[in-house]
Structures are given as structure tokens and as C-alpha cells.
Amino acid sequence: xxxxxxxxxxxxxxxxxxxxxxxxxxxxxxxxxxxxxxxxxxxxxxxxxxxxxxxxxxxxxxxxxxxxxxxxxxxxxxxxxxxxxxxxxxxxxxxxxxxxxxxxxxxxxxxxxxxxxxxxxxxxxxxxxxxxxxxxxxxxxxxxxxxxxxxxxxxxxxxxxxxxxxxxxxxxxxxxxxxxxxxxxxxxxxxxxxxxxxxxxxxxxxxxxxxxxxxxxxxxxxxxxxxxxxxxxxxxxxxxxxxxxxxxxxxxxxxxxxxxxxxxxxxxxxxxxxxxxxxxxxxxxxxxxxxxxxxxxxxxxxxxxxxxxxxxxxxxxxxxxxxxxxxxxxxxxxxxxxxxxxxxxxxxxxxxxxxxxxxxxxxxxxxxxxxxxxxxxxxxxxxxxxxxxxxxxxxxxxxxxxxxxxxxxxxxxxxxxxxxxxxxxxxxxxxx
Amino acid sequence: xxxxxxxxxxxxxxxxxxxxxxxxxxxxxxxxxxxxxxxxxxxxxxxxxxxxxxxxxxxxxxxxxxxxxxxxxxxxxxxxxxxxxxxxxxxxxxxxxxxxxxxxxxxxxxxxxxxxxxxxxxxxxxxxxxxxxxxxxxxxxxxxxxxxxxxxxxxxxxxxxxxxxxxxxxxxxxxxxxxxxxxxxxxxxxxxxxxxxxxxxxxxxxxxxxxxxxxxxxxxxxxxxxxxxxxxxxxxxxxxxxxxxxxxxxxxxxxxxxxxxxxxxxxxxxxxxxxxxxxxxxxxxxxxxxxxxxxxxxxxxxxxxxxxxxxxxxxxxxxxxxxxxxxxxxxxxxxxxxxxxxxxxxxxxxxxxxxxxxxxxxxxxxxx
Numbered sequence: 001x002x003x004x005x006x007x008x009x010x011x012x013x014x015x016x017x018x019x020x021x022x023x024x025x026x027x028x029x030x031x032x033x034x035x036x037x038x039x040x041x042x043x044x045x046x047x048x049x050x051x052x053x054x055x056x057x058x059x060x061x062x063x064x065x066x067x068x069x070x071x072x073x074x075x076x077x078x079x080x081x082x083x084x085x086x087x088x089x090x091x092x093x094x095x096x097x098x099x100x101x102x103x104x105x106x107x108x109x110x111x112x113x114x115x116x117x118x119x120x121x122x123x124x125x126x127x128x129x130x131x132x133x134x135x136x137x138x139x140x141x142x143x144x145x146x147x148x149x150x151x152x153x154x155x156x157x158x159x160x161x162x163x164x165x166x167x168x169x170x171x172x173x174x175x176x177x178x179x180x181x182x183x184x185x186x187x188x189x190x191x192x193x194x195x196x197x198x199x200x201x202x203x204x205x206x207x208x209x210x211x212x213x214x215x216x217x218x219x220x221x222x223x224x225x226x227x228x229x230x231x232x233x234x235x236x237x238x239x240x241x242x243x244x245x246x247x248x249x250x251x252x253x254x255x256x257x258x259x260x261x262x263x264x265x266x267x268x269x270x271x272x273x274x275x276x277x278x279x280x281x282x283x284x285x286x287x288x289x290x291x292x293x294x295x296x297x298x299x300x301x302x303x304x305x306x307x308x309x310x311x312x313x314x315x316x317x318x319x320x321x322x323x324x325x326x327x328x329x330x331x332x333x334x335x336x337x338x339x340x341x342x343x344x345x346x347x348x349x350x351x352x353x354x355x356x357x358x359x360x361x362x363x364x365x366x367x368x369x370x371x372x373x374x375x376x377x378x379x380x381x382x383x384x385x386x387x388x389x390x391x392x393x394x395x396x397x398x399x400x401x402x403x404x405x406x407x408x409x410x411x412x413x414x415x416x417x418x419x420x421x422x423x424x425x426x427x428x429x430x431x432x
Numbered sequence: 433x434x435x436x437x438x439x440x441x442x443x444x445x446x447x448x449x450x451x452x453x454x455x456x457x458x459x460x461x462x463x464x465x466x467x468x469x470x471x472x473x474x475x476x477x478x479x480x481x482x483x484x485x486x487x488x489x490x491x492x493x494x495x496x497x498x499x500x501x502x503x504x505x506x507x508x509x510x511x512x513x514x515x516x517x518x519x520x521x522x523x524x525x526x527x528x529x530x531x532x533x534x535x536x537x538x539x540x541x542x543x544x545x546x547x548x549x550x551x552x553x554x555x556x557x558x559x560x561x562x563x564x565x566x567x568x569x570x571x572x573x574x575x576x577x578x579x580x581x582x583x584x585x586x587x588x589x590x591x592x593x594x595x596x597x598x599x600x601x602x603x604x605x606x607x608x609x610x611x612x613x614x615x616x617x618x619x620x621x622x623x624x625x626x627x628x629x630x631x632x633x634x635x636x637x638x639x640x641x642x643x644x645x646x647x648x649x650x651x652x653x654x655x656x657x658x659x660x661x662x663x664x665x666x667x668x669x670x671x672x673x674x675x676x677x678x679x680x681x682x683x684x685x686x687x688x689x690x691x692x693x694x695x696x697x698x699x700x701x702x703x704x705x706x707x708x709x710x711x712x713x714x715x716x717x718x719x720x721x722x723x724x725x726x727x728x729x730x731x732x733x734x735x736x737x738x739x740x741x742x743x744x745x746x747x748x749x750x751x752x753x754x755x756x757x758x759x760x761x762x763x764x765x766x767x768x769x770x771x772x773x774x775x776x777x778x779x780x781x782x783x784x785x786x787x788x789x790x791x792x793x794x795x796x797x798x799x800x
Contacts, residue, residue, distance in 0.1 A: 139534070173567040184569045189533060190562065194553050200523045201558065204530025211512070211536075235523025242518065398568040399602045401626035404658075404706050
């Protein structure tokens with residue numbers, strides 16, 4: 001520094017001031033020139049003589065990256081991703097398919113046809129925008145509200161509905177609650193109910209990927225603002241950073257954990273503020289903006305794989321639907337509040353406007369797409385209801401890698417029993 | 433979650449003061465090895481054999497393990513395969529489960545199994561059930577290991593047996609070694625298993641030398657999972673036990689044979705789940721009497737499970753007297769040493785149980 005000219009020092013100082021503003025550290029205590037720096041193993045920092053505590057308002061809020069405004073217009077042309085038109089239409093159609101599936105399956109639960117369902121309204125842009133930016137080989141650990149990622153990867157509506165109905169074509173053999181999808185072929189890890197458990201597991205999987213020679217895959221871990229309060233979340237963040245794992249930790253901050261609003265969930269600046277604190281590159285994104293999600297995930301992916309480092313993305317959105325079919329959210333929020341997010345801030349609305357501006361979508365296409373999506377779900381649901389249940393033997397399979405003799409014996413006994421009393425059981429309802 | 437359990441001088445000092453002897457009657461054999469070294473060689477050999485195997489936990493690397501079970505492994509295999517983790521059981525157990533999902537074979541060391549409670553969701557809800565829930569697509573080959581049960585003077589939160597807890601859960605295998613051969617052979621079998629396996633070791637036994645056969649010293653030695661071992665043959669009464677309980681039972685058997693001519697058949701279960709009931713049943717049909725010995729609490733314990741299986745099988749008709757359970761006292765472990773001794777099964781408790789079960793038939797039995 002001493003060798004630099006005065007002018008460049010001045011310029012550097014201006015730049016540094018700008019950087020300081022961006023990093024929101026402007027309220028740090030004034031640090032005099034020639035300050036002695038401490039060299040503790042746990043912190044290398046300047047000494048000060050003024051006592052000053054930091055709190056959540058010591059920092060400016062982390063800004064929210066977006067590409068589109070509420071009318072679907074691109075704000076800065078350099079930020080518009082280069083996605084071909086067919087792909088843009090595919091992204092939108094997947095979002096429409098998702099909302100139609102949600103609508104009909106939610107109703108089917110209300111009619112007692114399935115036991116449980118969770119909708120994804122308001123977060124379609126996060127699912128499909130992020131999925132489009134990933135490689136199909138990237139390993140996805142989802143929470144339970146990311147079925148758009150499954151649809152985009154190529155899991156069919158039929159497979160998803162078969163899972164909800166637990167029939168013999170359910171890839172999960174009817175063993176889990178509805179919406180607990182999984183698909184090894186598409187690198188989608190089976191969903192686990194306890195909140196947050198997928199997070200350290202995702203980091204562990206990323207560690208395993210990193211060990212492979214010439215690794216070109218990353219892990220993506222989705223979680224909600226509520227799950228971020230679990231101990232697992234901290235562990236996952238800290239391990240991702242300290243073990244240098246290629247993982248994208250993608251928080252869907254949709255404002256509610258069942259009924260708990262974010263202002264009761266945390267007092268800091270959301271989930272994003274925890275990233276830099278733990279040494280993780282972090283960005284906050286408008287989750288209702290599909291293109292912003294695409295850009296953020298695309299760049300995070302490249303960075304994570306090239307550097308074997310984690311990235312934290314906080315996608316801001318709003319959970320338009322109820323938490324699940326076990327919840328009625330009007331008990332804790334107003335209808336007016338919900339409406340704002342179903343109209344101006346709807347990810348589908350914004351993305352549709354964008355497609356219309358580009359001249360690749362119109363009302364006619366919209367009508368056809370809605371009808372096709374709805375028909376697909378209704379038809380698939382009717383078929384799923386008629387399909388047989390999994391073979392009764394499945395109830396004894398897969399507890400251990402090799403079936404222990406005790407279970408083999410039980411199965412044999414059951415087989416003999418059913419042979420003896422076939423008329424006492426509705427065997428025709430089960431797959432042979 | 434960790435406390436100063438690393439104070440080995442305290443523990444080994446205590447060990448030297450233990451009033452009873454460990455069953456090392458065959459220590460005359462040429463190659464005695466401590467349980468610690470047996471575990472160490474099992475991990476070393478399996479890491480050598482398969483580079484998918486790695487170990488992680490608190491202090492396992494440069495520190496050589498809180499109880500030195502991983503001694504030398506970090507130097508040999510480096511940071512990539514011997515991983516020291518932050519103090520977050522839920523974190524590193526989750527990391528291990530995720531790594532197993534993705535094809536590695538983690539050995540997850542808990543500094544003691546007491547701390548595994550923080551991570552129990554990963555062990556049961558994820559490791560034990562994922563193979564089933566993924567419709568057989570995703571096996572979880574993982575070993576959770578560490579010292580289990582009471583050590584010495586570490587009180588309620590660090591002195592409990594998890595054999596009953598984990599063996600309750602389908603999807604898990606639960607092993608409990610007693611000797612060095614058990615420790616080496618069972619741990620190697622656990623690493624090679626495609627299922628998640630909980631290996632419950634014992635801190636007091638770590639420093640105890642046991643004879644090792646030439647076969648057991650070989651790098652291909654494994655002890656089959658699900659097979660019990662008859663440690664001592666006898667005709668009057670069957671004692672079923674595992675882990676350090678085996679030591680208590682063997683000491684009792686030795687004393688009973690000397691003082692009253694009662695010959696106990698001592699069955700070291702080795703594997704709690706799957707449970708080798710056939711060996712127990714065969715022994716009952718020979719001795720017609722049964723006592724179980726365990727350090728865990730009585731309710732829903734291993735002894736309770738064995739009693740239930742006896743009741744539900746023809747073995748019930750072989751019994752000449754009711755079964756008796758010798759267990760840990762039904763209280764959180766007291767800190768006071770005198771109470772601690774009484775809260776754990778002692779060989780005198782086993783002798784009392786044997787005498788109660790055999791009752792007045794002892795003289796008739798010994799005259800046969």
C-alpha cells in the first residue's frame with residue numbers, strides 16, 4: 001500500500017467504502033490507522049478501545065436479486081438468461097401442471113380419497129427455476145414441498161399420483177404417506193418426514209461426490225424457513241463449510257412454518273444472514289421470479305463444483321396454500337394477505353407475462369395447457385384409484401437386505417394361511 | 433455434546449481397583465490382545481480392504497480417538513478417511529447416513545453411545561428405515577459404534593445400556609462384543625454388512641487383554657452376525673448374557689462350580705438383533721433352567737425379550753422353574769461409587785438368582 005500513489009489509495013478507499021456499504025458493516029466501530037491486529041487462533045481482527053455491541057439492525061438487510069418485475073419485464077437486459085424458447089415454454093407448462101395437480105389432489109384428499117396432501121402454491125418458480133438450472137445428474141435432497149423439481153426432472157404425473165394412492169405401481173410400494181416421493185433413477189432422494197434430517201445428509205452425499213475423480217455433480221438440498229431452526233440446519237451449514245462440500249443449500253423462505261410466521265421463527269435477517277457467518281457464499285433471491293432462481297442456481301452450481309464449496313440461496317416467497325391438508329391457514333392469516341401473493345406476486349403470473357412479451361405464449365396456449373394439465377391429472381387419478389394394491393408380500397420385504405429366517409417363516413405361514421382361507425381375504429384387490 | 437470422558441487415568445485407575453477379575457482364564461494362550469487393539473485392527477483391515485470405508489466422529493483423527501480406538505489410523509489414511517468433526521452428533525450421524533446413501537461405507541464413532549441420543553433420529557428414522565422406504569433401492573451400509581453402558585463414575589447421563597433401545601427397531605442390527613475376538617470379528621462383519629449396524633462396545637473392556645486365535649488374527653476373520661457363542665458348557669442352568677454381562681456371568685459360573693458343584697452354561701449372545709434364540713432353546717432343553725444377565729434396565733429389556741420368546745415357544749415346556757432376570761437397577765445411575773456398584777449386576781446377584789431358580793432341586797441336580 002505504501003508504494004501506491006495517493007490517487008489510487010484514494011480510489012481504493014472509495015472502493016473499500018462501497019464494499020463496506022455492500023457488506024453492511026458500516027456500523028462497526030471506527031478503526032484507527034496503525035491499529036494493532038490480534039492474531040488469536042479463533043479470530044484475526046483489529047483491536048479497538050471503544051466498546052460496541054452488534055445486533056440485527058447493525059447490518060443493512062441482504063438485498064434480493066431479481067430479473068423480472070411484477071409485469072414480467074426484464075429489469076436489466078444483461079441479466080436475462082439465454083434459455084431457448086421451447087425450454088421456456090416447458091418450464092411454464094411444468095408450473096401449470098404442478099398447480100393443476102395440487103388443485104385436484106388437494107380436493108381428492110378433502111373427499112377422503114387419499115389420506116394427506118401438501119400443495120406447492122406460490123413456490124412453483126423456485127422448484128422449476130432451480131431444477132432447470134441443474135444437471136439431471138445432480139443429487140436432490142428435498143423436504144416435502146418441491147414436487148415441481150420431480151416433475152421437471154421427468155417423474156410423470158402418473159408416478160406421483162400412484163405414490164399418493166399407494167397402489168401397486170407406486171415406485172415406493174405403498175409404504176409411505178402421500179407426497180413422500182423418491183426416485184433413484186432421477187437422482188431424487190426419498191423424502192423423510194422429520195424436519196431437517198435431509199440437510200446434514202445432503203452435505204454427506206456432497207462429500208461422497210467430491211471424492212469421486214473428475215466430479216461434475218453437486219447436491220441440492222431444499223429446506224424451509226422453519227426447518228432452518230432445527231439443529232440439523234446448523235450442523236449442515238457448518239459441515240458444508242468446514243468439509244468443503246459441493247452442495248447448494250436452498251432455503252424456501254415462504255413466510256410460514258405451519259402457523260408460525262417468520263417473525264416468530266427468527267429475529268435476524270432471515271436465513272441468508274447465517275451463510276456468511278459460517279463462511280458460506282450466499283445470495284438472497286426473489287423466489288417468485290423463475291428467471292432469477294434459474295440464474296442464481298446456475299451460477300451456484302458452477303461455483304460449487306469448480307471450487308468444492310457450498311452455496312446458500314435464500315429464495316423469498318409466500319406459501320399461498322395451507323401447510324398441509326391437516327391445516328386451515330385462515331385461522332392465523334387474513335384472506336387479504338393471501339390474495340396479494342396469488343395475483344401480483346404470483347410466479348406463474350410473472351413468468352406468463354414474460355413469455356407473452358417474447359411472443360411465445362398467448363391466451364389460446366394458456367387455455368389448451370390448463371385443459372391438458374387438468375385432464376391428465378383427472379384421468380390419472382381415476383386410473384390410480386382402480387389399480388390394485390401392492391402384493392401383500394411387500395409388507396415383509398426390504399426390512400433387511402437379506403430377509404431373516406424369522407420373517408421368511410412368517411411369510412410362509414401367511415402364504416399357507418391365505419391358501420387355506422382365500423375367501424376370508426380380499427385377495428383380488430392385491431397385485432398377484 | 434461431550435464431556436471430559438477422555439480422562440483415561442481416572443478410568444484405568446478405577447479399572448485397577450476393580451474388585452472382581454475379568455475372565456481371562458485362557459490368557460495362557462500365546463497372543464493376548466486388548467479389545468481396543470482388536471477394534472483398531474478391525475477398522476484398519478476394513479479400511480485397507482475397501483476404500484469406501486471411512487471413519488468419522490469427535491477426536492478420531494489426530495487425537496487417535498477419545499479412547500484411542502482409532503490410534504494410528506489418521507496417520508495412515510489421512511484427513512480424507514479419518515475425519516474429525518465438530519461437536520454435533522446430529523450433524524455427523526446425518527453426514528454418515530448421507531454418505532452411505534451415496535455409496536460410501538461410513539463407520540460413525542460416538543464418543544459414547546449416550547451421545548447417540550442426539551442423533552437417534554438419523555439412526556432410526558433414516559438409517560434403519562430408508563432401505564424399506566426406498567422400496568429396496570437405497571441400502572444404508574453404515575456402522576454406528578462406540579462405548580456403551582456404564583463405565584465408572586460418570587453417573588446418570590453417561591451410564592446406560594442402549595442394547596434394548598436399538599434392538600427394538602427393525603432395520604437395525606445390534607451387536608455387543610465381549611472378547612477381543614468378538615470385537616474384531618463382529619466389527620468387521622458389521623462393516624461388510626449391507627444393513628446399518630449398531631456395535632455396542634464397553635469402555636471397561638477396552639483395556640482388557642483376551643487371547644486371540646491364529647484364525648482371529650487373520651485379516652479375513654469375521655464373526656457371523658446372529659450367532660451366539662457358548663462361553664462355558666454346563667448342565668444345570670443356562671445363563672444368557674452379552675458384552676460385559678458375560679464377564680459377570682462367567683465369574684458367577686466359576687464360583688458356583690467351585691462352591692456348590694452347579695454347572696452353568698454361559699451363552700454370550702454376541703448379537704442382540706438378530707437374536708440367536710435357537711442356541712438358547714437348545715441349552716434350555718438341556719438345563720431346564722434359565723437366568724438372563726444384562727446391564728440395562730429391566731423393563732422391555734433384553735431379558736424381557738428372551739422371557740417372552742421362551743413363553744411363546746416349546747422351550748416353555750422344558751422349564752422346571754420360572755426364568756429370572758438379573759439386570760441393572762431400575763434407576764438412573766447414581767454417581768456415588770458404592771451405589772453405582774449396586775446398581776449394576778454383580779456376580780453375587782447372579783449367584784443369588786441361580787440359587788433362587790434352582791431352589792431345592794440343587795442337591796438332586798448335583799447327585800445326577
